[in-house]
Amino acid sequence: MNYTKTFFSRQFLWEIVRIITVGLASLFFYLDFIQLPILIIAMAFGLYSLVKTAALDIIKQLKIGTELFITIAVIISVLGKEYLAGAVVLMIILIAEYIASASTEKARSSIKELIGSVPKTAIVKKDNQESIVQITDLKIGDVILVKAGEKIPVDGKVISGSGSVNQAPITGESVPQEKTVGSDAFAGTILELGALDIEMTKAGVDTVFSRIISLVEDAESQQAPIEKFTDKVASWLIPVVFIFVGTVYFFTRDVKLVIALLIFTSPAELGLATPLVTIAAIARAAREGILIKGGLFLEELAKVTTIVFDKTGTLTIGSPIVNKVEIIDPNYNEQNLVQFAATVDRRSSHPLAKAILSYADKLKLTYGEPENFEVIKGRGVSAKVEGKSILLGNKLFMEENKTPLFNSSENVTDTVIYLSIENKLAGIFYISDAIREGAKEMIQGLRKSGIKNIVMLTGDNPETAKYVSNQIGITDYRANLLPEDKINIIKELQKDGSKVAMVGDGINDAPALVQANIGIAMGAMGTETAMEAADIVLMQDKLEKIAKARAISKRAYRTIRENIFVGVGVVHVIGITLVLLKIIGPIEAAAIHLLPDTLVFINSIKLLRIKIDA
Numbered sequence: 001m002n003y004t005k006t007f008f009s010r011q012f013l014w015e016i017v018r019i020i021t022v023g024l025a026s027l028f029f030y031l032d033f034i035q036l037p038i039l040i041i042a043m044a045f046g047l048y049s050l051v052k053t054a055a056l057d058i059i060k061q062l063k064i065g066t067e068l069f070i071t072i073a074v075i076i077s078v079l080g081k082e083y084l085a086g087a088v089v090l091m092i093i094l095i096a097e098y099i100a101s102a103s104t105e106k107a108r109s110s111i112k113e114l115i116g117s118v119p120k121t122a123i124v125k126k127d128n129q130e131s132i133v134q135i136t137d138l139k140i141g142d143v144i145l146v147k148a149g150e151k152i153p154v155d156g157k158v159i160s161g162s163g164s165v166n167q168a169p170i171t172g173e174s175v176p177q178e179k180t181v182g183s184d185a186f187a188g189t190i191l192e193l194g195a196l197d198i199e200m201t202k203a204g205v206d207t208v209f210s211r212i213i214s215l216v217e218d219a220e221s222q223q224a225p226i227e228k229f230t231d232k233v234a235s236w237l238i239p240v241v242f243i244f245v246g247t248v249y250f251f252t253r254d255v256k257l258v259i260a261l262l263i264f265t266s267p268a269e270l271g272l273a274t275p276l277v278t279i280a281a282i283a284r285a286a287r288e289g290i291l292i293k294g295g296l297f298l299e300e301l302a303k304v305t306t307i308v309f310d311k312t313g314t315l316t317i318g319s320p321i322v323n324k325v326e327i328i329d330p331n332y333n334e335q336n337l338v339q340f341a342a343t344v345d346r347r348s349s350h351p352l353a354k355a356i357l358s359y360a361d362k363l364k365l366t367y368g369e370p371e372n373f374e375v376i377k378g379r380g381v382s383a384k385v386e387g388k389s390i391l392l393g394n395k396l397f398m399e400e401n402k403t404p405l406f407n408s409s410e411n412v413t414d415t416v417i418y419l420s421i422e423n424k425l426a427g428i429f430y431i432s433d434a435i436r437e438g439a440k441e442m443i444q445g446l447r448k449s450g451i452k453n454i455v456m457l458t459g460d461n462p463e464t465a466k467y468v469s470n471q472i473g474i475t476d477y478r479a480n481l482l483p484e485d486k487i488n489i490i491k492e493l494q495k496d497g498s499k500v501a502m503v504g505d506g507i508n509d510a511p512a513l514v515q516a517n518i519g520i521a522m523g524a525m526g527t528e529t530a531m532e533a534a535d536i537v538l539m540q541d542k543l544e545k546i547a548k549a550r551a552i553s554k555r556a557y558r559t560i561r562e563n564i565f566v567g568v569g570v571v572h573v574i575g576i577t578l579v580l581l582k583i584i585g586p587i588e589a590a591a592i593h594l595l596p597d598t599l600v601f602i603n604s605i606k607l608l609r610i611k612i613d614a
Helices: 003-007 011-030 036-061 066-079 083-115 210-222 225-252 255-265 268-273 273-289 295-303 309-317 336-344 351-362 397-402 439-448 463-473 483-494 510-517 529-531 544-580 585-606
Strands: 121-126 129-133 143-147 154-166 177-179 188-203 291-292 304-311 321-327 370-375 379-385 389-391 415-422 425-433 455-457 477-480 500-504 516-521 536-538
Touching: 003 304, 011 036, 011 083, 036 066, 036 083, 066 083, 066 188, 083 255, 083 439, 121 268, 121 439, 143 154, 143 425, 177 273, 188 295, 188 425, 225 255, 225 477, 255 544, 268 273, 268 544, 273 291, 273 295, 273 585, 291 295, 291 370, 295 516, 304 309, 304 483, 309 455, 309 463, 309 483, 309 500, 321 336, 321 351, 336 351, 336 379, 336 389, 336 425, 351 415, 351 425, 389 397, 439 544, 455 483, 463 477, 483 510, 483 536, 500 510, 510 516, 510 529, 536 544
Parallel strands: 304 455, 304 500, 455 477, 500 516, 516 536
Antiparallel strands: 121 129, 121 143, 143 188, 154 177, 154 188, 291 536, 321 425, 370 379, 379 389, 389 415, 415 425
């Protein structure tokens, strides 16, 4: 990253001019090149921005910051005829303020640098002709040509061509993804090899890229509890400081001592210690394909003691397949049973329904439309097919409808779906869902990081739940759950004061994600529900991202405490002690005041670069 470019950008031009003006005026006054009135004018010019900021903070936010302290210190220096000391102090403080402003801007701009940007124009193919069109003029359905080395300007589907796409700006993936006909393409990603014709499905503010930018930029407004605490401490500290400084002056009548104390007792670094870390950590997480919606959630994740996982689509791949169809009623064959099940399930969006439909397609079967179709949450579906009453669902669904069940050759690794025709069991579908790669290692890593309790929730049967939990090392699991049951379990876990994180797919688990202290949505690329319901969004279906997000949050929280303890506590306490002992004066105090600003900046911005192990 180019730090020089940020620190000497045009937006800081006037700050640089003020520093140079006050600095040269101080030097020329010391050398007797200029008279006192010119020095006073230079000091007033330098002080203007501090007075303006102090006034706006008081009027708009009822907030007293370091600007007011320094303004008072400079005014006291002039009234006490310590002109040169006041001017030098002002120059050094202006440098400190400049470092603080530029540091914060550097952290903010790093977000855009890490994520990147999208092109302003696109090549549109229409009637066998190509034309360059502004992004704002594109319409849904337009076909965009993207060549090797170019950024994809819109969200869409590949309708022609093939290529290798770098999706790091969206997902944090280091390995390029191969795109062929039918693949999804995302704005802001880079086509490294090949050429693609992409039919636009989303543009502008609706693209995944735009929503990521919006989420990350809005994240600054979500204050962490520790940030609110430091603001509160600063507000209580200010009157105490003025009383302390006033008492010191009453007994000593030493203007230089008062100026030096005002410099060291200002709450500047308290206001800088937390926001810088928050911005840097959010930017770092965004580079890893993790969207954290604010400092509030960053700190909460670091304090989590319990993590609750949804099973399907989170700990398992979420793309189940039919392993076997067991025929119970000899009046039907496998094709009959699959046709009945597929007809009923064609209106269902459940992952298990998709498995049955895929199996029907694999057998090249045709199936019609169901009548009186109804979804029974957490149980199954019912409908009429060819005049027959069909029930398709789990064991509880059959028992509730008094359908007699038989002993089956059930495998504990499979989810069992029963098919009832005219209230008589006709067949059983055995469906399995593979455990997601890295699940066991992720659970082990979370335990090592301090997570005391890990729970798996599922609407599946207890046998399958037990098998999956044993495979990945989870001892606490709950099965046969309805969506509302998951919310109640999270509430129960929260009763003893536990900080609970819920990890789910962001669609079916949206209510539970909202109920938890922290909601984490997995694989949310293009999923609006996930981005809205969750506090943290993982752009890939990779479980290691959960441990990575927690590692970033813990490192950020530790960095904030370091900033407050070292940057604020140690430096300021030592400084005040040295001032009271008259070892240092105002100029030395102002010079030392640069140290905590610099320490806080370096300590915070390192989050963008250092290695953070999950």
